[in-house]
Amino acid sequence: MMTVCHRLLHGGLALAACVLLVGSALAQQSLTPIRASEHVWYFQGDPSMASTANRAFNSNAAFVVTRAGVVVFDALGTPELGAAMKRAIAAVTTQPIGVVIVSHFHADHFYGLQALTGPEVEVWASARGRASLTAPQAQERLEQRRRDLWPYVDDQTRLVAPSRWIDFPASKEFAFERGGMRFRLIDVGGAHSPEDIMLWVENDRVLLAGDLYFSGRIPFVGNADTRSWLATLDLIAPLKPVVVIPGHGAASRDPAPDIALTRDYLQYLRKTMGQAARDLVPFDEAYAAVDWSRFEKVPAFAAANRINAYGTYLGMEQEALGPAGGR
Numbered sequence: 001m002m003t004v005c006h007r008l009l010h011g012g013l014a015l016a017a018c019v020l021l022v023g024s025a026l027a028q029q030s031l032t033p034i035r036a037s038e039h040v041w042y043f044q045g046d047p048s049m050a051s052t053a054n055r056a057f058n059s060n061a062a063f064v065v066t067r068a069g070v071v072v073f074d075a076l077g078t079p080e081l082g083a084a085m086k087r088a089i090a091a092v093t094t095q096p097i098g099v100v101i102v103s104h105f106h107a108d109h110f111y112g113l114q115a116l117t118g119p120e121v122e123v124w125a126s127a128r129g130r131a132s133l134t135a136p137q138a139q140e141r142l143e144q145r146r147r148d149l150w151p152y153v154d155d156q157t158r159l160v161a162p163s164r165w166i167d168f169p170a171s172k173e174f175a176f177e178r179g180g181m182r183f184r185l186i187d188v189g190g191a192h193s194p195e196d197i198m199l200w201v202e203n204d205r206v207l208l209a210g211d212l213y214f215s216g217r218i219p220f221v222g223n224a225d226t227r228s229w230l231a232t233l234d235l236i237a238p239l240k241p242v243v244v245i246p247g248h249g250a251a252s253r254d255p256a257p258d259i260a261l262t263r264d265y266l267q268y269l270r271k272t273m274g275q276a277a278r279d280l281v282p283f284d285e286a287y288a289a290v291d292w293s294r295f296e297k298v299p300a301f302a303a304a305n306r307i308n309a310y311g312t313y314l315g316m317e318q319e320a321l322g323p324a325g326g327r
Helices: 002-010 015-025 079-092 129-134 136-148 226-233 256-278 283-289 301-320
Strands: 040-043 061-066 069-073 097-101 122-126 164-166 173-178 181-187 197-201 206-214 243-248
Touching (some): 040 079, 040 243, 206 226, 206 256, 226 301, 256 301, 283 301
Parallel strands (some): 206 243
Antiparallel strands (some): 040 061, 197 206
16 A cells, blocks of 8 residues: 555655545445345445445355354455455354355455454365465466555455365265354356355355356356356256355345346357357457347446457367367
8 A cells, every 4th residue: 555655655646645545445344234044144246347436345245144153155355345344244243253265266255354364263265276376367466456456455465365275075065064054065166267166055045156147247257167157057946045145246036037147148158259269260350240239238248248258269269179178
């Protein structure tokens, strides 16, 4: 934060103005938890991409209150959001936070961890995430967020590693119980990210789906494996959830339409970009030729669609190479 202030000061900005800028921006954020079931609450972020305008609050997080502590799912995208989560949870229950589960290591879902951790708090994530967290790209992403989302992500923001890496068995499920509540972690890694997990709250029949589907907005695809992602969506319906809380957007008691939007969008990306890749059409030409009208009015389209299309184009090129080069 001070690094940026120094740059501004050298550019002629008065010290008082810089202090005012930082102080105003970092005024305590307040989050309002939304009750999804008897034991489950969630925080719903803005439908757009992370920005200084929405203070990087564009994703969801949830928590489950048990008799033996609180189980938190995801930590939002800044330390201050993590701190706001902690305050909001304390307003709902006197039970302490015992476990924080990270659905995957995309910035908007775990940068708030440093405000939620402590000696009595365990942080869990899929063991598949080790490589994602330690890859050079993780640090590069942090530096990018510091530039684009300052002062909400600043020089004091750090990447927090889990205290427990979950190695999933062949069943791809990890069951645990806490305070009379039964949970299942479901390994869906390789879809939206290499380390995706969902959390099934069995008592309340609530599914915390992470970024496996998005409600009311275009999903962020990037370089995800869209073929695996589509297959993973089929895992949701058999659970017969009463409520599904996505990584972005409102919780749903009828998730079928939202899942359908995610599915249709991914299928359209694969169809259009796959044909272009097979025909060796350059990406820019292929992108310009596609009719995007079906999706262009959906929130986050302008910010995410071209990135999604390019990632899918590269993925479809790899798939066309077969097992030796496929994803």
